[in-house]
Amino acid sequence: MANGSRQAAWEFFGTELKRRREEAGFTQVELGARVFVSGGYIGQFEQAIRKPQLDVAQRIDDTLQTDGIFERLCRKLINDRRYADYFAEVVELERLATKVCEFAPTLVPGLLQTAAYAQSVTVAANPFVTDEYVAEKVTARLERASILRDATRPEYWVVLHENTLRMPVGSRAAMAEQLEHIALLMRERHAVVAVLPYSEGAHPSMGGMLALMDFDDAPPIAYTETSFSGTLVDDPAVVKRAQRAYDLLRVAALSPEASLALVESAAEDFRRCASTT
Structure with missing residues (x-):
């Protein structure tokens, strides 16, 4: 395990830098000469011993023609305060992933959240913050979710505990909208969602x-x-143990078809409650 979540992301930065450098046919010394650092520095970047300054990351992108990937990683890891320190690097890694699998025990995952749901979650966790703070957090969350509609989107698999469907977050109307949004993503095949029902009792990753x-x-x-x-x-x-736990969760969950029916039923229940209040 890396020493801290941010360190793990810098190690990913280094792995990706080495791969892109070798694909371009540069040695560490050759790349260093083009971005005005020593070859030893490039080696330290690749081993996550030293972290590059933003201008160096930009020159690496220019030299390797990597479409700004290292600049974006650098900005996210160093400067992005829209996310908690322990989560900022996860956002950038999501953009690079070919497959994302999540298990959500209590709250709808950020990639599936609507604006109203995200606002309610943010306010519940931060009851004394300004409206501007809340708006910034909601905007950041919706920007994250946009990857599910990108042409290069990752495969997205989610196991939702039934808690996430039954616990109201915000108004009943907002909760109905949230569940209808999940159902739409399922029907449009932007996400494979399975629900772990209460009847399964104890489960891995509790x-x-x-x-x-x-x-x-x-x-x-x-x-x-x-x-x-x-x-x-x-x-x-x-990671192998975590993958096994996730496999067990998927086996215990309902089929995608039964899960969709349960999501739609829960949405209808919230919609009906909203119309009578």
Whole structure:
């Protein structure tokens, strides 16, 4: 396991830099000369020993013609305060992933949230913040969710505990809208969603939210989160255990068809309650 979630993301930065450099046919010394650092510095970037300044990341992108990927990673890891420190790097890794698998035990995952749901979650966790703060957090969350409609979107698999369908977040109308949004994404095949019903009782990963990310040319990563912290994990043995836990969750969950029916039924229940109040 890397020393902290941010360190794991810098290690991903280094792995990706090495891959892109070798594909372009540069040695560390040759790339260093083009971006005005030593070849030893490039080696330290690749090993996540040293972290590049933003202008160096920009020159690396220009030299390797990588369409701004290293600048974006650098900005996210260093400067983006719209996300908690432990989560900022996860956002950029989601954009690079070819497959994302999540388990949500209590709340709808951020990639599936509507604006109203995201606002209610933000206010519940931060009751004394300004409207501007809330708006910034909601906008950031909706920007994250846009990857599900991109042409290069990752495969997105989600196991939702039935808690996420039954616990009202915000108004009944907002909850109905949230569940209808999930159902739409399911029908449009932007996400494969399975519901883990109450009837299954105990289950793996009862400690909190779990996400797994796969990449084309980098090892898979696991991410776990509790109320106040999150951890990126790249240790192969631990990631393998997390993948096994997720497999067990999927086996215990309802089929996508039965899950869609349950999501739509719960949405109808909230919609009906909203119309009578």
